[in-house]
Amino acid sequence: MMLTELSNLAGTDSGALEGYNFAFLDEFTKREIRRKILKAVAIPGYQVPFGSREMPLAKGWGTGGLQITLSIIGKSDVLKVIDQGSDESVNAVNIRNLVSRMTGVGTTSDTGRATIIQTRHRIPEEPLTGDQIAVLQVPFPEPLRTIEPSEQVTRRMHAEHDYSGMWLHLYEDIVKHGKITIGARYPCLVNGRHLMDPSPIPRWDVPRLHKSPVIHLFCAGREKRIYAIPPHTAVEPLEFEDYRFETEDFGGKVCERCGSSDTFLDEIIDDATGNARYICSDTSFCEKRQRGEDV
Amino acid sequence: MRDPAFDVIFDTQRIFRSLLDAMANPGRIITLPDIRIKTPAANMHPLLLLMTLLDHEVSFCVMGGAQTQVTEYLKTNTWSKESRLENSDFVLVYGGSSHGLIRGARVGTLEYPDEGATVIYDTDSIGDGGGDVLLKLSGPGIADKCMIGARGIEQNEIENVLMMQDYPLGLDLIFSDNAGRIACIPRSTTVKVI
Numbered sequence: 264m265m266l267t268e269l270s271n272l273a274g275t276d277s278g279a280l281e282g283y284n285f286a287f288l289d290e291f292t293k294r295e296i297r298r299k300i301l302k303a304v305a306i307p308g309y310q311v312p313f314g315s316r317e318m319p320l321a322k323g324w325g326t327g328g329l330q331i332t333l334s335i336i337g338k339s340d341v342l343k344v345i346d347q348g349s350d351e352s353v354n355a356v357n358i359r360n361l362v363s364r365m366t367g368v369g370t371t372s373d374t375g376r377a378t379i380i381q382t383r384h385r386i387p388e389e390p391l392t393g394d395q396i397a398v399l400q401v402p403f404p405e406p407l408r409t410i411e412p413s414e415q416v417t418r419r420m421h422a423e424h425d426y427s428g429m430w431l432h433l434y435e436d437i438v439k440h441g442k443i444t445i446g447a448r449y450p451c452l453v454n455g456r457h458l459m460d461p462s463p464i465p466r467w468d469v470p471r472l473h474k475s476p477v478i479h480l481f482c483a484g485r486e487k488r489i490y491a492i493p494p495h496t497a498v499e500p501l502e503f504e505d506y507r508f509e510t511e512d513f514g515g516k517v518c519e520r521c522g523s524s525d526t527f528l529d530e531i532i533d534d535a536t537g538n539a540r541y542i543c544s545d546t547s548f549c550e551k552r553q554r555g556e557d558v
Numbered sequence: 559m560r561d562p563a564f565d566v567i568f569d570t571q572r573i574f575r576s577l578l579d580a581m582a583n584p585g586r587i588i589t590l591p592d593i594r595i596k597t598p599a600a601n602m603h604p605l606l607l608l609m610t611l612l613d614h615e616v617s618f619c620v621m622g623g624a625q626t627q628v629t630e631y632l633k634t635n636t637w638s639k640e641s642r643l644e645n646s647d648f649v650l651v652y653g654g655s656s657h658g659l660i661r662g663a664r665v666g667t668l669e670y671p672d673e674g675a676t677v678i679y680d681t682d683s684i685g686d687g688g689g690d691v692l693l694k695l696s697g698p699g700i701a702d703k704c705m706i707g708a709r710g711i712e713q714n715e716i717e718n719v720l721m722m723q724d725y726p727l728g729l730d731l732i733f734s735d736n737a738g739r740i741a742c743i744p745r746s747t748t749v750k751v752i
Contacts, residue, residue: 285567294613297574298647301611302672304581305730305744307698311672335578337571393583422668454698454746456726476701478582493582493746496698 278367286333287365292316296334296489300480303491308453309421310404310488318484325358326484328381328400332362335396335480336379341369343377348385348527348544355383372547384447386468388526388548389558391477393494399462401483404490406450406460426458429501437506449508452499453492461498467510467527472498518543521552560635561595564609569593573610580732580742585695585704587684590738598627604650604680604734609635611676612648617641621659623652623680649677654690654711660718663729671726674745677719678732682710684741691716692752695743705752706741708733713751720749 299313318326346355350372374389381398407417410428447463479492500508517524528541543549572591580588614637666674689709728745
């Protein structure tokens, strides 16, 4: 693994851009991230520190997810990247183009065809299978940060399984507002042990993490943390017996494109009329439904 | 002499994906990609795993078997440091038993449980039944329950490891057999010796 060797090995026959190592990252970086992923999988929901690298993308725009994707991807993978459910937003397009140029791997918007799905703030509507890997971009990996600013203290709270502060936070929310007002990033207990920030996915997606057949890998590039949920793992949103966890309620609204009433909807305000319109947040799913495919 | 047959980019990637699959699905038997290297050990597969995971940032130790030659091979090929058991990130055990020594391996701390060691056992064969040990597994990564059997590992050794598991502290185990099959038992798995 000498440097001269690595430059010789850069992917000339792989379809990747010449002059760079396959998948952009150097092999030592990939090794460290891979070791940390294995530990993250062995301790579901626990945040493993890692040496996050400088990426050709601003921090906060998916550098964590990108480092995971680049560390696990191989020649036979097919990549899908979504941002809030859309394959076509700027962030998703940029990340997909970057990975594709650095590896030569195929890309797709079809959830069923992808082997690796990197996502920001959504889990695809179409059920994933055990052969796929979901990679989630994470801005704030620490669920306790809202109640405790010190990393040293939150780490000790996780060590001691001391989540009373978070329970109190939820209780105060109910006292003030009559309900739990957390929108995205709803705190979840993983494997009955570690409290986890599921990334800013809507509450709608939280129950879909519970006992899912799919492995979910989370990575925060700026905050330098990797964590994971292996398949078939208990993921329970915090709730009280009399104030249960609730997903978003769209009040019977349906997607105006595909007519779906069982998906997470984006509300769009029409500039001209001021009226609200509703469409599926997951564009690939919406298009499949519009084509009449069974999803 | 470094092993020219091993591709540090694409072989490590394929082996890692097998490992990830195995670690995420404890007890699932995964066959490693067909990659051949010349090693000083009869079973090259545990060394393929370590060639994928080790580098200068982590340390390892080898117990039993052709200890000295294997240690030299790994140092030459990965630049990883040999270390005492209590400081090792990775432990490779030959002969199916550490004779009680494994109890000195690192299990991590409550604040940093990820510092617990990864232990690789060189085994004759693994399968879903029979052998020297038969284990019933449940927990994260396992839909309901699953059984795994191994030949070439002592029941005593498994019992020693199970005594150390105090979730989230503990060891993450990888069994690697002669036929290139691997199976993992991370510390999150509940294990019952049958």
